[in-house]
Amino acid sequence: MDYDSFAKECIVKLTALQKQLSDEFDLNGYANWFYNQATGLLTFSTGEIELNFRFFEVGSFSHKSGTWMWSWHNENTLGNAKETTTQVKDFGTVHNFAKLTEGCFSSDEFEAWEFTAIAAKLTNAIGGYRPVNDEGLKIFLVITEFVDNETAKSIKDKYIECGDHEYRRVAFVCQHLNFTTRVGFEESFETYEGMELSDEDDFQAWCNECEVVRVAEDGWNDNAMEFAKIRVVCEGCYFKMKTLNLESE
Structure with missing residues (x-):
């Protein structure tokens, strides 16, 4: 298995997942979004209407420095939000894929989506999402499952x-x-x-x-x-x- 072929395969898979996610939930139809590392919930809302998913943080891309950082390498990311990405690192170690095992390095946004696609495939996720935080960093998330509102409320409480x-x-x-x-x-x-x-x-x-x-x-x-x-x-x-x-x- 070579890295480029595997990454392309994962991108194709994620593209299909994104379409399915959009068709089923229409994420772009919501006025607001909010992700919370502590609760592990990604929330879309319009007024009192909410849609919730579980997620984990794959990593972040900085246009300013032109670098990618895996969440497992980021000391500012809470443990529960990043622990799943160790599966990606372990996979990279087994297959000698350096980009999956180096914590921070020069990259671009396309590669950031590749890394997200790889993480989604390895964890059998249902999609990905890319918010931008207050510092202008693009944060790449993998969406793992839908959470009903009652369960989401009990978590948030x-x-x-x-x-x-x-x-x-x-x-x-x-x-x-x-x-x-x-x-x-x-x-x-x-x-x-x-x-x-x-x-x-x-x-x-x-x-x-x-x-x-x-x-x-x-x-x-x-x-x-x-x-x-x-x-x-x-x-x-x-x-x-x-x-x-x-x-x-």
Whole structure:
């Protein structure tokens, strides 16, 4: 297998997928689009009408520098949005396709679509999409599946917008936890940033004083909850507080 022939085959396949995607969903008929690395959802909308898909980020192309960067090489891309592209890298390693294994290199937009087509083929995706971010970078996404609105809402409800960390998963902490003072850090279960959570689990933490009250009240009753005054923060803020409280003196 030579790279050029394989890439052309993938482009033909992606072209057919794009037509099928357009015929079925008419993506150009929506007024707005928004992709969220944290939720992994690409959303098209007009007013209250929404259309959602799961996606992963293949990479980005910069006209300014004339370079392509694979998402697996980009430290600014969230892990869940780029982990699938390691399949492309592994495929490139097996077949000695340098363009699939080098993190960043001189390229053009046509090649960017080739890389997207290859990623789509290797992951049995349903199409691709190319938004432009605030820095003018062209971001190449692979669309993996349609998501019904009820499922999309349940996914989005688990995330919160944060001024410091953009969109991250929702977490819950007592009123006493903060970013400057160590007050102890008790959790429902041991956690680490980026870990998978079941649908029933959330990041939850409280301070030493709240733990004393909780134990005295034999659990989280009304009195304990009133003392804790649980508030919502993002996952990034949660682990910033955890790091502060658990780091050595």
